[in-house]
Amino acid sequence: MLDHFDLLAPLYDRAIPFARLDLMLEFLNLPVDGLLLDAGGGTGRVAAALKPYTRQVVVADLSAGMLAQSRNKQLAGLMAPAEQLPFAAGTFSRVLMVDALHHVINQRETIAELWRVLQPGGRLVIEEPDIRTLTVKLVALVEKLALMRSHFISPPVIAGYFPSQARVSVEVQGYNAWVIVEKLGD
Numbered sequence: 001m002l003d004h005f006d007l008l009a010p011l012y013d014r015a016i017p018f019a020r021l022d023l024m025l026e027f028l029n030l031p032v033d034g035l036l037l038d039a040g041g042g043t044g045r046v047a048a049a050l051k052p053y054t055r056q057v058v059v060a061d062l063s064a065g066m067l068a069q070s071r072n073k074q075l076a077g078l079m080a081p082a083e084q085l086p087f088a089a090g091t092f093s094r095v096l097m098v099d100a101l102h103h104v105i106n107q108r109e110t111i112a113e114l115w116r117v118l119q120p121g122g123r124l125v126i127e128e129p130d131i132r133t134l135t136v137k138l139v140a141l142v143e144k145l146a147l148m149r150s151h152f153i154s155p156p157v158i159a160g161y162f163p164s165q166a167r168v169s170v171e172v173q174g175y176n177a178w179v180i181v182e183k184l185g186d
């Protein structure tokens, strides 16, 4: 079934070019000689920029149209729900989700899965528009009118979903927030 993102896919990278490489390298503590998962990674817009700083990146997404764009960038892409990732525990040394948490059906399950597939000692970053700002409240309204099933939760609430073995910090710049999580251990 076609969804909003299948329709947006051909235009997506031109409409929203990735411009935060320096921040993402810092927050993900890259480079790393390991695997990076970009869950809800869409067209691979962000994954393509990060690929040179990892051994391999994998894009997981639900939209066939978005994944087709990521494969055009020679990225490994697979169709999988973020709530049920087809990877063994601890597969990835870095895990990323950009602008996708408010689109998934089950946010708690998604966060639990991102955490599960992260290696001990690894790092996870969730970038989300900050629903506490007026700009993002307006975006949420527009997405509601467009019948998208978005559900925004605030960065401190996202941070609170991680277990006690997580060291969590939140960075905010303008209307964007990053929840940065280290998996303690090993």
Ligand SMILES: C[S@@+](CC[C@H](N)C(=O)[O-])C[C@H]1O[C@@H](n2cnc3c(N)ncnc32)[C@H](O)[C@@H]1O
Pocket: 005, 039, 040, 041, 042, 043, 044, 045, 046, 060, 061, 062, 063, 066, 080, 081, 082, 083, 097, 098, 099, 100, 103, 104, 105
């Ligand atoms: C706004 S786009 C962001 C894409 C990419 N992260 C980026 O920043 O360019 C949100 C993406 O989340 C994907 N998505 C929505 N629900 C999902 C789910 N349950 N599991 C995996 N991906 C999902 C959509 O298909 C879409 O590609």
